[in-house]
Amino acid sequence: MKPKHIAAGSDRNTSGLLQGQQGNGQPGSAIRWKKPEAGRYKCNVDASFSHHRNHVGFGMCIRDDECGFVLAKTMWSSPICNVDVGEALGLLHAINWMHDLQLGS
Template sequence: MSRTQVTRQIEKWTKTSPGRYKCNIDASFSEPLDKVCIGICIRDEEGDFVLAQTEWFSLIMDVDAGKL
């Protein structure tokens, strides 16, 4: 029996330049609702929360094409 070893890379948040922000963006697709949801989270140079927003949109293409 062969064993597979999984190596996980841990990414650590790094500071931005003073006065700069980082914006994380993600999206999810709901096929039954024909909608897509976009979410953003903005943090300052210390990693402190500044702003978050989510927004739902109607699909303009099918889910599989949107994932590309």
């Protein structure tokens, strides 16, 4: 893999925006996924919550600057936590994963 810069983000921050809402919950124009700048990767992250299994699932997908699939990963942790903490943990796991992959070096 050629060296590229790293960018990571959580879908939670834009999930309402993708449905046509601004950050304040008011209707507005939809924000669409944008490919990363040349020489960069983009990692999209999301979390899911299972009360039945008492765990939080994390999914992450890395794409390159041509929108090509690079890698994806899923994982889970227990016990379940609130949504804000779960989303933050998902982002932390994605950042650590990308760092371990050394995509930016």
